[in-house]
Amino acid sequence: MNLTVFGATGGIGRELVRQALDAGHRVTAVVRDPARLEVTGDTLEVFRADLTDPEPLRAAVAGRDAVLSGLGARSRKDAGVATRLTRTVLRAMEAEGVRRLLVVSAGPVGPAPESDSPLDRGMRGIVSAVLKDVYADLSEMEAELARSGTDWTSVRPPRLQDKPLTGRYRTVIGGFPRKGRFIARADVAHAMLSMIDDQGTVKQGVGVAY
Template sequence: MKLLIFGGTGKTGRELIKQGLAQGHQITAVVRNPKKLKINNPNLRIVKGDVLLPESIESSFQGQDAALSALGHKRFFIKTTILSRGTKNIISAMNKNGVKRFICITSLGINDSRFKLGLYYTLFTIPIILFFYFLDKSKQEKRIMESDLDWTIVRPAQLTNGKLRTSYRHGIKVGHYVLTKMISRASVAHFMLENLESDRYLHKAVGITN
C-alpha cells in the first residue's frame, strides 16, 4: 500500500515507518524537519510539511491509499490546540484528495475511556501534568469521529520503548481503573499497520495494552 505518515520523527512514528517498509509498503513521511529522519530506503519519500500549514501537506495525499498519524507535542503545560488543528487539516486534505482510510493514535484516558489509565494517571498525571495535552487529544478525537473518513482511533496505554510483542491485548474495553497498563511503541505501530485493511475497528476507538 501507499501510506502517508505524520509524526514520523517521533518514536512511534519511526516504528511505523520502519515496520511499514519491512512489510513492503511505499511510505511518504511528512515531517517539519527532514534532517531528523535518518532512514534511507528506496520505498521511503520524505516531504517537508507542517500540519498547521494546510498548503504544505495537501499535495502529499495524492495517490495515497491511507494516512496514519502519530502526531504528538511536548508542551504539556501550555494550552495548545496543535493536535486538533493539525488533524482538522489532515482530514480536509484527505477529503480533497479522496483518501478515506485514517488511523490515528490518541491515548487511553480520553472520552469514553476516561479513568482507564489507572489511578496514578487519573488522579495526578492527567489533571496536573497532561491536562491541556489530553484536552487537545479529546478535541482531536471529536474531529475524527465527526468526519466522513474510514477512521480508527488507537488508544494505547502508557507507552514504552520496549520490544515488539504481537501478543498484546486490544478492544473497546481494554484498560484498568486502578493499575497503569503499558504497551511498547513498536507494538502500537504493529497494531496500526495490521488494521489498515481490516474493518474490525472501523469507526471505533480501540484500546491497546500488554
C-alpha cells in the same frame, strides 16, 4: 500498500515508517525537518511540510491507501497541537478523497474498563489530572475525526515505553484492556498497521496495551 505517515520523526512515527517499509509498503514520510528522520529505504519518500496549510499536503496524501498519524503534544505546553495539526491533515485528505486514517490518541480519552481495580482507577485519575490539557486536546482531536468524512480509527495506548517490538498486546474496540498500564511505541505502531484493513475498527476508538 501506499501509505503516508505524519509525525514521522516522533517515537511512534519512526516505528510506523520502519515497520511499514519492512513489510514492503511504499511510504511517504511527512516531516518538518528531513535531517531528523533516521529511517531510510528504497520505497521511502520524504515530504517536507510544516502542516500549517492543507493545500501543500494534498500531494502527500493523494492516491494513498491509508494515512497514519503519530502527531501529538510532546509536553503539556504543546497542548492543542494534536487537534490543530490533525485538522490540517483531514482537510487535505478530504480534498483528495482519501478515506482511511489512523491516529494515536491516549487511553484516558476513552472509557475505562468497568472491572478496573481501585488502584487502576486512582492512577488513571491522577494521570488525567496532571495531563488535563493534553487529554482535552486529544478529545477535541477525536471530535474532529468524528465530524470528518474519513474512515478513521483512534488508537488509545497507556503509558508509552521505548522497548523493542513484541507483537503481543491486547486491543479492545470501544474500550480499554483491563489493567493495561504500559505498551512500547513499537507495538503501538504495529497495532496501527495491523488495523488498516480491519473494518471493525473503522470510526472507533481502540484501546491497546500489554
